[in-house]
Amino acid sequence: MTGGCHNNVNIGVGQSSALSPILFILYLSFIFHIFEKQLKNPKIQISILSFIDNELLISQDKFITVLNMNLFYSYNVISTLLTKFGLIMKHRKIEVFSFSRLQRAFDPLVRSTV
Numbered sequence: 001m002t003g004g005c006h007n008n009v010n011i012g013v014g015q016s017s018a019l020s021p022i023l024f025i026l027y028l029s030f031i032f033h034i035f036e037k038q039l040k041n042p043k044i045q046i047s048i049l050s051f052i053d054n055e056l057l058i059s060q061d062k063f064i065t066v067l068n069m070n071l072f073y074s075y076n077v078i079s080t081l082l083t084k085f086g087l088i089m090k091h092r093k094i095e096v097f098s099f100s101r102l103q104r105a106f107d108p109l110v111r112s113t114v
Contacts, residue, residue, distance in 0.1 A: 025050065031081050038077050046074045071096065 013020045049056040057074055061067040082089050
């Protein structure tokens with residue numbers, strides 16, 4: 001955001017307020033819209049679930065390498081967008097889960113490298 005006026009804000013809505021999650025989602029909906037547009041070019045299928053101030057990126061693929069690449073790319077896109085909008089993502093809170101329907105399937109531990 002360049003060229004705009006900057007003002008200090010001395011008041012706000014507390015986290016316990018019923019208005020807080022509504023304002024948060026309104027603010028994030030624009031960011032999620034940009035995020036979805038940026039994932040359409042490389043045709044990455046990612047869904048976002050949002051729970052108040054926790055977001056979940058969901059991806060499906062038969063191959064774990066493709067799945068990891070999609071999640072890694074998506075994570076970098078959303079992280080960059082949030083930073084541009086002045087929001088901080090706590091990277092240490094990131095968790096990645098891998099599920100398989102196959103019995104006795106190799107299910108490697110997926111680690112976040114960020």
